Amino acid sequence: xxxxxxxxxxxxxxxxxxxxxxxxxxxxxxxxxxxxxxxxxxxxxxxxxxxxxxxxxxxxxxxxxxxxxxxxxxxxxxxxxxxxxxxxxxxxxxxxxxxxxxxxxxxxxxxxxxxxxxxxxxxxxxxxxxxxxxxxxxxxxxxxxxxxxxxxxxxxxxxxxxxxxxxxxxxxxxxxxxxxxxxxxxxxxxxxxxxxxxxxxxxxxxxxxxxxxxxxxxxxxxxxxxxxxxxxxxxxxxxxxxxxxxxxxxxxxxxxxxxxxxxxxxxxxxxxxxxxxxxxxxxxxxxxxxxxxxxxxxxxxxxxxxxxxxxxxxxxxxxxxxxxxxxxxxxxxxxxxxxxxxxxxxxxxxxxxxxxxxxxxxxxxxxxxxxxxxxxxxxxxxxxxxxxxxxxxxxxxxxxxxxxxxxxxxxxxxxxxxxxxxxxxxxxxxxxxxxxxxxxxxxxxxxxxxxxxxxxxxxxxxxxxxxxxxxxxxxxxxxxxxxxxxxxxxxxxxxxxxxxxxxxxxxxxxxxxxxxxxxxxxxxxxxxxxxxxxxxxxxxxxxxxxxxxxxxxxxxxxxxxxxxxxxxxxxxxxxxxxxxxxxxxxxxxxxxxxxxxxxxxxxxxxxxxxxxxxxxxxxxxxxxxx
Amino acid sequence: xxxxxxxxxxxxxxxxxxxxxxxxxxxxxxxxxxxxxxxxxxxxxxxxxxxxxxxxxxxxxxxxxxxxxxxxxxxxxxxxxxxxxxxxxxxxxxxxxxxxxxxxxxxxxxxxxxxxxxxxxxxxxxxxxxxxxxxxxxxxxxxxxxxxxxxxxxxxxxxxxxxxxxxxxxxxxxxxxxxxxxxxxxxxxxxxxxxx
Numbered sequence: 001x002x003x004x005x006x007x008x009x010x011x012x013x014x015x016x017x018x019x020x021x022x023x024x025x026x027x028x029x030x031x032x033x034x035x036x037x038x039x040x041x042x043x044x045x046x047x048x049x050x051x052x053x054x055x056x057x058x059x060x061x062x063x064x065x066x067x068x069x070x071x072x073x074x075x076x077x078x079x080x081x082x083x084x085x086x087x088x089x090x091x092x093x094x095x096x097x098x099x100x101x102x103x104x105x106x107x108x109x110x111x112x113x114x115x116x117x118x119x120x121x122x123x124x125x126x127x128x129x130x131x132x133x134x135x136x137x138x139x140x141x142x143x144x145x146x147x148x149x150x151x152x153x154x155x156x157x158x159x160x161x162x163x164x165x166x167x168x169x170x171x172x173x174x175x176x177x178x179x180x181x182x183x184x185x186x187x188x189x190x191x192x193x194x195x196x197x198x199x200x201x202x203x204x205x206x207x208x209x210x211x212x213x214x215x216x217x218x219x220x221x222x223x224x225x226x227x228x229x230x231x232x233x234x235x236x237x238x239x240x241x242x243x244x245x246x247x248x249x250x251x252x253x254x255x256x257x258x259x260x261x262x263x264x265x266x267x268x269x270x271x272x273x274x275x276x277x278x279x280x281x282x283x284x285x286x287x288x289x290x291x292x293x294x295x296x297x298x299x300x301x302x303x304x305x306x307x308x309x310x311x312x313x314x315x316x317x318x319x320x321x322x323x324x325x326x327x328x329x330x331x332x333x334x335x336x337x338x339x340x341x342x343x344x345x346x347x348x349x350x351x352x353x354x355x356x357x358x359x360x361x362x363x364x365x366x367x368x369x370x371x372x373x374x375x376x377x378x379x380x381x382x383x384x385x386x387x388x389x390x391x392x393x394x395x396x397x398x399x400x401x402x403x404x405x406x407x408x409x410x411x412x413x414x415x416x417x418x419x420x421x422x423x424x425x426x427x428x429x430x431x432x433x434x435x436x437x438x439x440x441x442x443x444x445x446x447x448x449x450x451x452x453x454x455x456x457x458x459x460x461x462x463x464x465x466x467x468x469x470x471x472x473x474x475x476x477x478x479x480x481x482x483x484x485x486x487x488x489x490x491x492x493x494x495x496x497x498x499x500x501x502x503x504x505x506x507x508x509x510x511x512x513x514x515x516x517x518x519x520x521x522x523x524x525x526x527x528x529x530x531x532x533x534x535x536x537x538x539x540x541x542x543x544x545x546x547x548x549x550x551x552x553x554x555x556x557x558x559x560x561x562x563x564x565x566x567x568x569x570x571x572x573x574x575x576x577x578x579x580x581x582x583x584x585x586x587x588x589x590x591x592x593x594x595x596x597x598x599x600x601x602x603x604x605x606x607x608x609x610x611x612x613x614x615x616x617x618x619x620x621x622x623x624x625x626x
Numbered sequence: 627x628x629x630x631x632x633x634x635x636x637x638x639x640x641x642x643x644x645x646x647x648x649x650x651x652x653x654x655x656x657x658x659x660x661x662x663x664x665x666x667x668x669x670x671x672x673x674x675x676x677x678x679x680x681x682x683x684x685x686x687x688x689x690x691x692x693x694x695x696x697x698x699x700x701x702x703x704x705x706x707x708x709x710x711x712x713x714x715x716x717x718x719x720x721x722x723x724x725x726x727x728x729x730x731x732x733x734x735x736x737x738x739x740x741x742x743x744x745x746x747x748x749x750x751x752x753x754x755x756x757x758x759x760x761x762x763x764x765x766x767x768x769x770x771x772x773x774x775x776x777x778x779x780x781x782x783x784x785x786x787x788x789x790x791x792x793x794x795x796x797x798x799x800x801x802x803x804x805x806x807x808x809x810x811x812x813x814x815x816x817x818x819x820x821x822x
Contacts, residue, residue, distance in 0.1 A: 104644055105648060219666070229748070236670065519628070541630050543632075549636075
């Protein structure tokens with residue numbers, strides 16, 4: 001511990017200090033905890049739906065509440081859990097893995113968190129006041145338009161999109177800038193950990209995918225509130241425009257949830273197979289290829305809409321094509337495991353489950369990528385099964401593995417292995433019991449998003465089985481929460497590198513000090529900690545300790561380029577986020593809120609950027625002209 | 627062993643700087659929003675029997691004048707960027723004020739432009755996409771005018787750190803984006819309906 005650096009970099013104490021925090025680790029943990037709380041809420045919504053469907057003609061939940069439940073479940077899982085939780089892992093780990101003192105634009109990072117929190121809270125508060133969104137997580141017009149969904153429900157939904165996408169876009173910029181400009185000297189692009197590559201690719205996908213949905217949802221809310229006609233067929237608009245815009249975002253969304261998972265897997269497999277990942281260049285190229293192809297698949301969600309047949313064939317081919325980069329990665333991981341010395345700890349169990357579940361989800365993906373089969377299965381439980389196999393297998397299982405793997409770094413304590421394994425098996429079995437029968441239900445014609453079904457349909461048994469699976473998943477989550485709490489309080493203390501891993505986050509104390517690295521390392525290989533038995537051979541010296549100074553390096557080769565003073569904690573990002581919140585929520589009630597709300601926002605943002613005279617003086621003293 | 631970095635400069639311009647990368651990220655995001663809106667314009671056109679839908683194309687005068695003034699504003703911005711790169715705060719003040727005045731004139735022309743679109747946002751889908759496209763560009767215009775004036779005010783309280791000079795240089799970069807994005811948007815709004 002370096003007390004001078006700690007004093008320079010730590011967040012201020014007290015309530016105001018809490019609202020002013022900008023340390024990337026503090027913000028990331030807030031993101032993780034908040035996203036997990038949304039995960040629990042969305043999970044409870046799912047549990048209610050499963051209880052309702054457990055037997056035919058059940059009356060536990062009525063149709064109106066059921067519509068809200070499935071909309072809140074999907075919306076929360078996609079927008080308020082999956083994307084933020086994965087980006088948050090990047091916010092915590094990327095600066096540590098590249099050997100930096102901070103994330104780039106730390107105040108913007110704090111701002112993004114408050115915006116995300118406000119958007120999510122708004123959506124759920126609306127739900128508890130019976131104004132929960134009820135048109136599905138992709139809210140197609142005309143159903144979501146002003147005529148068929150009067151009231152404020154869809155407006156809250158559309159504004160939640162604006163909140164959550166704004167926050168994700170800002171985080172994407174921070175991650176890109178951190179990866180490109182703040183890597184430790186010597187960490188060339190070809191020495192970057194695969195997890196960092198995964199987060200970089202994800203951030204680029206966010207940059208180009210999310211603007212589409214922000215435009216789409218803004219157009220929807222304008223149709224609803226100020227009388228535009230983007231999706232109104234009667235006045236020259238077109239509901240299918242929504243589908244194109246939504247899925248132009250929505251398909252890349254699947255991959256930008258999936259790709260961080262691939263990064264977790266590469267980190268975990270390398271550590272527990274005790275060797276570098278086989279085929280590093282192929283792995284990196286596969287990630288990039290997945291990102292590109294991910295933008296060329298959106299129409300496969302629209303096979304049931306009236307579109308040219310030739311176009312559909314193109315999208316079928318593209319959908320099949322994306323199996324290739326995924327397969328390359330899976331074979332590289334198998335090769336790594338095959339030739340390594342395996343330690344079967346809980347994180348690795350989750351990764352092995354990924355192979356099983358994701359491959360099953362990929363196989364049903366081939367089924368629904370084919371137009372004639374898709375027309376048969378569209379909007380049935382087959383699709384529900386497919387998407388949960390892909391998303392839970394592809395992202396949630398690796399995420400739990402990652403949580404077990406990095407928990408010691410976050411808290412300084414190990415998770416309990418025994419509870420972890422129990423939770424794993426309950427989750428794995430419960431997941432398959434819940435979702436596997438849905439394939440069959442879909443093929444038997446059970447449509448998704450119905451609040452009940454008649455006894456004569458014969459779907460009762462399989463639905464009951466699925467509900468038993470859902471309850472098992474809920475139990476496994478309960479075990480997880482117990483494990484987190486007890487391990488946080490009484491877990492075995494973790495040293496710097498409890499798994500004997502190779503990447504730089506394990507070179508610092510657990511939990512890391514506010515300044516991350518006493519001295520930034522100089523990197524000479526892809527596995528810096530495996531070279532000299534946990535010793536860092538060379539360090540960076542000459543950075544100021546009494547003011548926040550970071551080293552900026554060049555994009556490709558990570559040569560030292562300049563020293564840059566970094567901003568201190570301040571409350572203005574929080575105030576700005578509250579001004580944005582007032583503007584967004586106000587605009588649901590009157591369009592004038594956009595104009596009047598801009599004034600406090602402009603003031604807050606200006607004060608945020610306005611330098612303090614003493615800080616300027618301090619930095620001018622250290623300044624060196626280029 | 628240690629790598630001494632104490633002799634490195636404490637700020638640098640252009641793509642060396644963190645600010646440049648942040649700005650490029652914003653430009654990528656906002657450029658994508660423009661592209662999406664233009665795509666929506668052509669998509670709606672492709673679904674229509676005639677275009678523009680029961681409205682005359684927007685009058686050329688104000689939009690074209692806006693284009694010319696925007697193109698002319700490149701020069702003071704370029705000059706400001708150059709003096710920022712030399713770290714000359716006195717000239718930066720002059721440059722930023724001139725750029726800010728250009729911006730205010732442009733906003734005034736833009737206000738007039740909205741009055742001669744010959745369609746309202748709630749008339750039909752054509753009107754909606756025209757207003758949103760012009761509105762989006764106006765938001766960028768207004769934001770950068772505000773940024774420019776705020777930076778000018780900051781420079782009057784100088785001397786400032788060198789990295790604020792980088793901010794001034796990058797502000798000019800963002801202005802180029804506002805100018806260059808207007809060229810295709812102008813072509814779409816004013817000339818596409820005339821070609822139809």
